Amino acid sequence: MSKRLDAKNLDVEALVADPATNVIVCCGSGGVGKTTLAAAIGLQAAESGRRVVVLTIDPAKRLAQSLGVDELDNTPRRVERVKGGTKGGTKTGPKKAGKGAEKGAERGELHAMMLDMKRTFDEIVEAHAAPARAAQILANPFYQSLSSSFAGTQEYMAMEKLGQLARSERWDLIVVDTPPSRSALEFLDAPARLARFLDGRFIRTLLVPARAGSRGYRAVMQAGLGMVTGAVTKILGSQLLTEVQTFVAAMDTMFGGLRERAEATAALLRAEGTAFVVVGAPEPDALREASYFVKRLAEERLPLAGVVMNRVHTSDAAGVGAARALSAAEAIEDDASASARLAAGVLRVHAARMRAAETERQRMGGFTLAHPTVPVAYVPAFAEDVHDLSALRAVATALCGAGGRTGQPTAE
Ligand SMILES: Nc1ncnc2c1ncn2[C@@H]1O[C@H](COP(=O)(O)OP(=O)(O)OP(=O)(O)O)[C@@H](O)[C@H]1O
Ligand SMILES: [Mg+2]
Numbered sequence: 001m002s003k004r005l006d007a008k009n010l011d012v013e014a015l016v017a018d019p020a021t022n023v024i025v026c027c028g029s030g031g032v033g034k035t036t037l038a039a040a041i042g043l044q045a046a047e048s049g050r051r052v053v054v055l056t057i058d059p060a061k062r063l064a065q066s067l068g069v070d071e072l073d074n075t076p077r078r079v080e081r082v083k084g085g086t087k088g089g090t091k092t093g094p095k096k097a098g099k100g101a102e103k104g105a106e107r108g109e110l111h112a113m114m115l116d117m118k119r120t121f122d123e124i125v126e127a128h129a130a131p132a133r134a135a136q137i138l139a140n141p142f143y144q145s146l147s148s149s150f151a152g153t154q155e156y157m158a159m160e161k162l163g164q165l166a167r168s169e170r171w172d173l174i175v176v177d178t179p180p181s182r183s184a185l186e187f188l189d190a191p192a193r194l195a196r197f198l199d200g201r202f203i204r205t206l207l208v209p210a211r212a213g214s215r216g217y218r219a220v221m222q223a224g225l226g227m228v229t230g231a232v233t234k235i236l237g238s239q240l241l242t243e244v245q246t247f248v249a250a251m252d253t254m255f256g257g258l259r260e261r262a263e264a265t266a267a268l269l270r271a272e273g274t275a276f277v278v279v280g281a282p283e284p285d286a287l288r289e290a291s292y293f294v295k296r297l298a299e300e301r302l303p304l305a306g307v308v309m310n311r312v313h314t315s316d317a318a319g320v321g322a323a324r325a326l327s328a329a330e331a332i333e334d335d336a337s338a339s340a341r342l343a344a345g346v347l348r349v350h351a352a353r354m355r356a357a358e359t360e361r362q363r364m365g366g367f368t369l370a371h372p373t374v375p376v377a378y379v380p381a382f383a384e385d386v387h388d389l390s391a392l393r394a395v396a397t398a399l400c401g402a403g404g405r406t407g408q409p410t411a412e
Contacts, residue, residue: 002145007368010306013400015044015275018175022273023174024305029289030180032279033310035059036386037379038177039067039112040395042278043232046110047083047396050172053111055161055178057154062387067112074119076165077109081389083108111171120157121147123164125263150231154179155189156262165263188300260388275305280367282312282360287367294371306375307365313357314380315350322354 026038042054064070280290329347
């Protein structure tokens, strides 16, 4: 039995109930449970009396349906049947807003929305350009392809939406889910990348002749494009050049505003009320990614609240260790009766599960050794996917209860 370092406890219950926490960003590698955890954390916060909005990204269809956000309309929708969210149904009547998250359950509300990347980009254009210009930009094919496919657009738009929600001042807490980026961290780069893109050589090259707005434009333009994206020009030809020119000229008017917004969003991520929660799982790849996130957040000086280890295997019979279960199985296996054989089979399944749990524990122990100061909470692997409110509540309860603090069965 090797000595294991116990991880510090990530107290999610306190984190979400703390009025100073205004933004929680759930990040982690693909498929670990970011969307699930974002929704469960939002639910927990709403039930602790806060007005919460969860910004989800591509939630599983059934989860979206049970949150009531299966249409992409880019607007937060109130989630029904959230305890403490039914203002009309409370005996006490309306309360004064203001201090008093702890005033409690009557005030809590959960709202959810699903990010519509293209619509968010359109809204930025509409907010920053005069109506005629905006219409021109929105109709431009170059814009249309940029807004739906520019690498990192989804990451940027998620951050932009976060900025919008924060500015609205409607929310005590905004919980942000993040997209499954291939590089897993693209959303951190998104504001800076957009700022670079807008300031970049490519755009400047295009803008010079567009500003000059004259003859010789095409020649200069082609030279500019040739320098930067020779292959693209060859394939796309002059039709595109005209579209790009129109687009860039129209965008020019809103560059300042966009850059400011990107910077403001980056600042919001560093603000005091923001907390990052890295979602991991006790699998080698997920742990490696979680480690990377933790390091990267530290490098970026972004406020890490802790790591949630999701889908941890446990057993209700955790008191019976693998070795004991196996020897019990052997002891009864010779018995010819069907029930004895069945019992032996169950014991062997249990033993295998306890071994898997022990392997997971060792892996998570390795993570803690590498990051001894990072608080951790645990969520068990449920038998079924988490697709409705009661399952989300079970996740929240597990996260905030004793299991969330210790995670594992204390086998051995
Ligand atoms: N603790 C859990 N027990 C059982 N199933 C879970 C658990 N956590 C998440 N799931 C299920 O795992 C699947 C993936 O979860 P989720 O969609 O939250 O991951 P994600 O990190 O958001 O994925 P993506 O990177 O694709 O956005 C879902 O079907 C979800 O219901
Ligand atoms: Mg997701």
